[in-house]
Amino acid sequence: EGGDRPAEDLGAGRPSSLPAEHAHGLFEPIVTYPLFESALRHARGLDEAQQRAQLGQLIAAMSAVAADNPYAWRRDVLSPEAALSEAGGNRIITWPYNKCMNAIAGVDMAAAVLLTTVGEARRQGIDPSRWVYLHGGAEANDVWYAAEREDFHRSPALAAAGAQALAQAGIGIEAIDRFDLYSCFPSAVTVACDSLGIAVDDPRGVTVTGGLTLFGGPGNNYSTHAIAEMVARLRAAGSGYGLVTANGGYLTKHAVGIYGMAPPAQPWADRDPDAAQAAVPLDRHPRLRDPVGTEAVHIEAHAVRYDREGPATGVVVCRLGDGQRCLAQAGGDSALLHRLAHEDCVGIAGEVTAGDPVNAFRFA
Template sequence: MQKSIEERIPVIVGIGECIDRPAHAAEGLEPLRLMERAARNAERDAGADVLGAVDSVDVVCEVSWPYPAAPARLCALLGMHPQRAVYGPIGGETPLRFLHEAAIRIAEGLSEVALVVGAEAEYSVGLARKTGVSLPWESRDNTPIIRGNQFMHPQAVLHGIATPSTAYPLFENAATAAWKQSPRTAQDEAAALWERYAAVAAENPFAWLPKAITAAEIRTPGPANRMIAFPYPKSMVANPMVNQGAAVIITSLARARAAGVPEHKRIYIFGGAAADEPRDYLDRAQLDRSHAQSVVLETVLRDVGGDAGVFSAAELYSCFPIVPKIALRILQAPELLPTVTGGLSFFGAPLNNYMTHAVAAMVRHLRSRQRALGLLYGNGGFMSYHHALVLTSDPARANERLKRDYRVQAEADARQLPAPAVIADYAGTAVLETFTVMYDRNSAPAYGSVIARTPQDERVLARVPGADALGIRRLLDAELSPVGAGGHVAPASDGMLHWRFG
């Protein structure tokens, strides 16, 4: 039997969030219980009994206490019997993909009620580790999680730039030079942007750090804001030490009406786009940009008419400042409200699940505005995976750009240049491509890591030892970026290549 139009219009009907701040680790809610609470809160928000009708579940990859068969355990807690229950891969953009594809399944008549849900309890896990407490939670899956040092080039691992907090500064410093900014100006821009995120977090009841912080406080290192990797102090880095959960319920418009979900609570899916970069950033030719990010955001911008001013607000992923800084330039919208949630430094970074909270915050924002559009943009990996989704409170624009083939990978790939070879053995001159400086826990420079190009346009990675005061000082020059400067690479007694300016 052919389904009616209303049975093929996906609509967000319920959003739920929860936050847990236990005084003692053993008192904390485990991730499954946070998911359960968030899902029940989403049903309560919808004002209708919809969980029992869920036929599709996506559980966001959970890291703090991973479970065997997490979807089945959650469904048992919620009394659900969906036809489809899937556990997702790692990636900060995955909640948007799950929501996007849930909407497509409804539009294709393959689903009627879907749930996207996730949670983390890293705060409790960390507290238990510090205090030596055994958590009285369900059994966990101890299979090691794949991290950057398992798929990155061995040279990136050797030189200590194979984690997000050490790799994203490389992108930041490369872009600073490409934009012809001084490092001081770039840091000022990042701090001013983060001040805007903090102001939103201060008003979000589900934020982990609900406090407005000034740009000066954000950029100034101190005992509570130690330097991590140049140019980022702790306040510019995502904060995963949180206990938070979020859920979104999507139904067909026909099901929403039949269940009695009020009209003002229904938010529609306009459309979106996605594309990826090579997972290992050393397999990319350019480190000052992401072609996948550009194509994804350009596509949704084109879909809404070419002017980002039509967006009432946006959520631009904010694991590190470079991601929204580039996004705002692509959108050509420096004044666009970049967050409705508060950002991963201040709202909190429940690892892969932040964008589920962002969906909830955007739904609240759009419910208070008629015929409005909101942009959600998520990023995963090492600026590797990009997904944008546009929501609207205008029923007339539902499904306007919703299509099965939403990936724009071919266009992103067409823009890629051949990546240079990475060499491990080299002695000779080179030109600095990008860099960062690592700090100890007292905010003292420990060493610098440099990516450089040889005269044969090969990539070579090298270290600037902390004892090289002149070299470290040049890397940290606030007025003149060292990117583009010449230098010399040579093997050293520690088994690594070292960089020397001049």
């Protein structure tokens, strides 16, 4: 219960999803990020067992970091098998993600980052051994509405932001000693790894906190915690570089920061904040069409929402014959839901039928 001051939009000033996206469930990250996961599986040519094994290994590795972090919300060490098991309340939320693969946002956490000049640090008497320098930074957005992206398994904006930040720092990705990649869901981590040119199982790791699914975080302010922990890790090591990524929306808004113990070769200078954005094509992508008729389509991404009883609703992103996209749901047919959950259905033909408020999907 607060005051009567009018709400103020501190964000981008526009909705994060289109009306059709909202109606079909894409306003919920627990739906949208599993859709990205289906596209990643297809792009990598994985079968279900391979996909699930990689998810289990990623969460297990992140849990080991969280277990050693006294600030982590969840400090259980999970084996890959435990991450994939539904025991102990670790049920499926949206296939293929168990509960432990979903961000923990309901936390009581706070973090702060203070920046100043070298001159001011000296005047304040701060020990130079504690100084951590910002070496590079960049930000860029992908196509704003998730359903209108050119594809769903990569991020041109994050790739561009990473390249610009590294260029400003004057180093290559091989010089980075530790990473914290925004980790609300596994697909966000995988897309970030691909964008930066590293493997998901890179020996340097993908998190210094334990990640959003285990360390937790107050929404996308998680990245403030990641920066704070990166500073602590760099101070403890006494040398090296760290890279932190941030994400807003549905893999929509991206930022990259590179931090190091040694002073930059060149002093921080004004940079073009739009340089990375200029490298992202925002004008050539399919548009979401709504309404539709009864039309032939092929699938480009798919996910299945679960309730406590099992598979409940399929969500499908489809390409129409005219090159535009549409969204649809599927429910009430256990065989259809099983196929959407467990098979790689990207590229498979189907049919959508207009509905109010959601379209219906069936396989051709």
